[in-house]
Amino acid sequence: MSEFQAYLQLGFNHITDSNGYDHILFIMALCTVYTLIDWKRVVILVTAFTIGHSITLALATTGVVTVNPDWIELLIPVTIVVTAFLNFFYKPPKSLFSQKEKTSSFRYPLALFFGLIHGLGFSNYLRALLGKEAEIFNPLLGFNIGLELGQLIIVFIILSIAFVMIELLRIQRMTWINILSGIIVGMSLSLIINNEFFKSLLNTSPN
Numbered sequence: 089m090s091e092f093q094a095y096l097q098l099g100f101n102h103i104t105d106s107n108g109y110d111h112i113l114f115i116m117a118l119c120t121v122y123t124l125i126d127w128k129r130v131v132i133l134v135t136a137f138t139i140g141h142s143i144t145l146a147l148a149t150t151g152v153v154t155v156n157p158d159w160i161e162l163l164i165p166v167t168i169v170v171t172a173f174l175n176f177f178y179k180p181p182k183s184l185f186s187q188k189e190k191t192s193s194f195r196y197p198l199a200l201f202f203g204l205i206h207g208l209g210f211s212n213y214l215r216a217l218l219g220k221e222a223e224i225f226n227p228l229l230g231f232n233i234g235l236e237l238g239q240l241i242i243v244f245i246i247l248s249i250a251f252v253m254i255e256l257l258r259i260q261r262m263t264w265i266n267i268l269s270g271i272i273v274g275m276s277l278s279l280i281i282n283n284e285f286f287k288s289l290l291n292t293s294p295n
Contacts, residue, residue: 092230095217099234102213104242110164110279111206115242117172117272118199121180121265123250134243136196140203141210142232148211149218149228158285160208165279167202168272174198175269180261210235 089097103111118137122130147153174195214231218224253259280286 092226095227095230096234096237098217099231100238101234102210102231103235103238110168110276111209112242113272113276114164114168114171114202114206115239116246117168117175117269117276119243119246120172120175120250120268120272121178122247123254124247125251125255127247130243130247133196133199134239136200137203137206138236138239140200140205141207141235142203144204144207145210145214145232145235146207146228148208149214149224153208155208157208157212160205160212162280162283162285163205164209165276165283167205168276169280171198171202172269172272172276175265178262178265 102108106112115134115137118133119130122133144153148155210231214228217231218227250264253264254261
């Protein structure tokens with residue numbers, strides 16, 4: 089196995105690892121309001137997220153940008169809570185095949201911005217893998233492509249489940265969105281509350 093292939097597999101395993109499910113939760117929150125029929129919108133949304141985390145993954149891994157990892161580990165579940173919470177206000181199109189979505193286009197720049205934060209989280213893991221390696225282009229490229237492959241699989245699974253639940257089982261779309269978003273918010277709040285850095289911030293705050 090080449091170095092590129094090794095890091096591609098590591099990137100894929102990192103984003104699909106159930107033990108580090110925070111990134112999976114974010115992708116779920118991002119795609120909760122859509123089904124397979126909305127794949128064009130999802131492609132744009134996921135591309136925005138990809139651009140964001142690719143930028144900071146490269147900058148942080150190469151040492152151009154340095155951010156306290158404790159803050160990143162805290163901010164990642166915050167991005168999940170915000171994204172999932174906004175789903176409660178989503179207004180789906182009246183028609184199944186309508187291209188007019190009753191919601192602001194803010195979801196796309198938001199995905200880009202939150203992608204920047206997640207990219208910093210990915211870089212912490214990649215830097216630990218790289219150690220003192222001088223050559224980082226191939227590892228960086230392989231890891232990033234691995235992330236994207238894993239991300240696309242997660243997106244496909246989420247959209248497929250939504251399609252079955254909404255279009256085949258005839259569950260009300262907003263009911264599905266609200267239930268799944270509520271679960272995601274609850275799990276993300278748990279991550280925040282149990283975050284050691286968050287606990288330290290609470291302990292050092294003035295009474």
